[in-house]
Amino acid sequence: MFISNAYAQTAGAADASMMGNLSTFVPLILMFVVMYFLMIRPQQKRAKEQKAMMDALAKGDEVVTVGGILGRVSRVTDAFVTVEVAPNTEIVVQKSAVTTLLPKGTLKGL
Template identity: 40%
Template sequence: MLDILSAGTAGSAPGWTGFLPIVGMIAIFWFLIIRPQMRQQKEHKAKIASVKKGDQVVTAGGIVGKVVKVDDDYAEVDIAQGVRVKVIKQTIGDVVPPGGKPAND
């Protein structure tokens, strides 16, 4: 009788194996979602830090303009002749390369 009980418990899997699917899902989320998003944020910060006078930018709101003045936190953008707006640098969505045009044009 004792051999039957011990044989039943010896064939069962350890308790920690129930966590393996959860660990696997976390690893999949890390490599497919979190890590690429962190890389994009890092590239965006580098792009924003390199904004200089004369660059053509697109804001997060879709406004296209030319940078006239850059501070630590703000940038003045000329969006039309004689119309300048002061934007927070973090709201700049993209820097348009010279000679290029924004994606929505």
């Protein structure tokens, strides 16, 4: 008389609520996937190419530094590169300061 009847829910109702919760996270997951392919992955690829270029530096390569200095590599050590910017004028820069490896013959006056 004072106690009402209690009925158990069916399994279908629990699945529907679970799908509702999952569908709220789908746009968020999709946004992270798009961000990975548009921002993170290309940056990792560029970093890998830059590291390979720094490891492949050799004497006689023509390079551009971060500061825009063009020169020919005259000596390479583990962390530093000596760049000849003019006849009898050399500067020492870090390997990470070398941004671009130029094609051979670009610097004809040096």
